[in-house]
Amino acid sequence: MLITLEGIDGSGKSTLAAALRESLADIEPIFTREPGATWIGDAVRRAVAERMDPIAEALLFVADHAAHLDTVVKPALAAGRLVVSDRYSDSRFAYQPAVLADALPDPLGWLRQIHDGWSIRPDRTFLFVLPVNEALARVGTEKAREYFEDARILEEVQKNYLSLAAADPARFVLVDALLEKEEICRFVSDEIRQCARSSQSRPR
Numbered sequence: 001m002l003i004t005l006e007g008i009d010g011s012g013k014s015t016l017a018a019a020l021r022e023s024l025a026d027i028e029p030i031f032t033r034e035p036g037a038t039w040i041g042d043a044v045r046r047a048v049a050e051r052m053d054p055i056a057e058a059l060l061f062v063a064d065h066a067a068h069l070d071t072v073v074k075p076a077l078a079a080g081r082l083v084v085s086d087r088y089s090d091s092r093f094a095y096q097p098a099v100l101a102d103a104l105p106d107p108l109g110w111l112r113q114i115h116d117g118w119s120i121r122p123d124r125t126f127l128f129v130l131p132v133n134e135a136l137a138r139v140g141t142e143k144a145r146e147y148f149e150d151a152r153i154l155e156e157v158q159k160n161y162l163s164l165a166a167a168d169p170a171r172f173v174l175v176d177a178l179l180e181k182e183e184i185c186r187f188v189s190d191e192i193r194q195c196a197r198s199s200q201s202r203p204r
């Protein structure tokens with residue numbers, strides 16, 4: 001089973017992933033992330049840091065996804081493991097249209113087409129939702145900000161995420177990211193366990 005965690009920068013995904021390592025230890029999930037599960041992830045981070053052309057940047061994110069599926073996700077699913085990915089294809093569908101609007105007539109359509117036929121659809125996606133100003137306050141100003149960590153871009157990204165969730169309510173579960181970390185972890189752990197039980201009892 002494939003679980004993904006999505007949401008704007010600073011919404012609490014990595015914090016939850018760390019907490020799930022303990023709360024789901026008995027079912028031994030594989031924890032992974034995009035970008036960064038492969039060396040292509042390093043190239044993506046460089047592209048973001050250098051503000052590369054948005055089409056080149058989008059294609060690097062897609063290349064990272066393909067390598068991530070090949071080296072981590074597919075082998076783990078084939079072995080019957082639960083996979084939890086901190087960011088996945090919905091990050092592309094929410095972020096890249098916010099920076100590709102001037103480059104392409106239909107960025108989301110283009111991105112969906114590129115993923116068609118080979119990507120794997122998650123079984124459940126937890127979407128962390130919180131006000132952009134709170135997310136930016138959490139990210140802080142100590143480290144140099146990536147260009148995505150900007151109020152205007154993140155407002156657009158969050159709007160895109162909410163549209164994706166509205167179009168696919170059977171897959172998306174909205175998480176109130178303003179709740180206490182412990183409460184979020186309890187809620188998501190329970191949902192994942194429930195989802196794992198129902199996928200085991202479903203006829204194959």
Ligand SMILES: Nc1ncnc2c1ncn2[C@@H]1O[C@H](COP(=O)(O)OP(=O)(O)OP(=O)(O)O)[C@@H](O)[C@H]1O
Nearest residue numbers: 008009010011012013014015016138177179180181
């Ligand atoms: N529920 C919460 N309440 C208050 N603060 C939180 C909560 N969850 C996470 N934080 C804090 O917010 C900051 C950002 O959290 P985190 O790094 O988990 O976000 P993220 O979604 O993984 O961000 P990014 O996508 O930029 O990597 C951290 O300092 C973390 O301790």
Ligand SMILES: Cc1cn([C@H]2C[C@H](O)[C@@H](COP(=O)(O)O)O2)c(=O)[nH]c1=O
Nearest residue numbers: 009034035061087088091092095096148
């Ligand atoms: C997978 C993916 C990520 N991004 C953006 C989102 C973040 O601003 C950065 C890096 O991710 P991190 O969780 O902060 O480490 O990249 C994106 O624009 N498109 C994607 O597909």
